[in-house]
Amino acid sequence: MTATLAIDLPTCLTLHARSRAEVEERSKFLLALKYFELGEITSGQAARMCGMGRVAFLHEASRHGVPVIDLSEEEMEQEFAHV
Secondary structure (H helix, E strand, O other): OOOOOOOOOOOOHHOOOHHHHHHHHHHHHHHHHHHHHHOOOOOOHHHHOOOOOOOHHHHHHHHHOOOOOOHHHHHHHHHOOOO
C-alpha cells in the first residue's frame, strides 16, 4: 500500500541545471534513504519508494555514507571468525 505526498520545494533546486524530473527523482531517493537510515523502513521498501532495485539502493546508500548492515559487536565477531 502506498500514499502520495506533495511537498513544496524551493525553486533554487531546479536552478542548478536540474530538471523537475531530476529533482523529483533525487528527492524520492533522499527521503527513502533517510527513512532507511532511521530504521523506519527496510532496504526493499526504500528501494521501491524511489524506483530502484534493492542492490542498487544499497550501493547508493553506502556511497552516501549510510551503513547498509547493522550488526552487533558479537555478530561482527562471529562473522569475521569464519573468514
